[in-house]
Amino acid sequence: MQVQDDAKPYDTINVTPMLDLAYVLLVVFILMTTASVQGLSMNLPKPSNKPSTEKHEVRIVKITGEGRVLVNGTAVSMQELEAQLMQAHAKDKDMQVMIQGEARAQYALVIAVVDLCNKLGVNMGLATSKIGI
Template identity: 80%
Template sequence: MQVQDEAKPYDTINVTPMLDLAYVLLVVFILMTTASVQGLSMSLPKPSNKPSTEKHELRIIQITTEGRTLINGVAVSMEELESQLKQAKAKDKDVQAMIKGDGKAQYARVIAVVDLCNRLEVNMGLVTARIGV
């Protein structure tokens, strides 16, 4: 019985680890490029410790579950909402609008109201409620 001391050289390269690395890099690249979500740009107010002494008109805009739009409790169409906000903006350039969307309302209606306020340059805020309260 003879033992060969000579190691036979490999004539092929194992590419499996290199392919694994390439697939991992490809998945990471795909995830990172699709992770950049585009959305609305909003400038949120910064809190201050001083109480505000200025009083401005406040409009409360509600979007109900059925998709109706209410301004200060009165049902309006989007055109009427736009004209009322324009009139309020003409009276007081710093008029404020609080947007309250029902939890089951169509999100597109809320975004339409936000877009309208952005277009008319009306200061706005989103009304939220605590969960479980």
């Protein structure tokens, strides 16, 4: 039996599987680096097993779809809101503000009220309600 020497050796390497792997790694890298989300920093309250017996004043700040700001149902400007919150906070350091935004409210006004509460050091919360269909 004789061995045929006609067969040429392969002088190229198939790089298609290597490129497929490189593209998959590139896509995974892009997805993982763009997955980080920026947002507001808020100090969330820590849960307690003890019910609170203290009663503190609660102000409800509502932002309407028309861009009005209501404090306990009374329309105020942002300057009046700041003055009222400063006065109430001076009276009771543990007073709370519940911020309630309507579905069509301008998000910038909600953030402005949150920033105002942070600036004054007032305890705040975001009020939510079930949307009726």
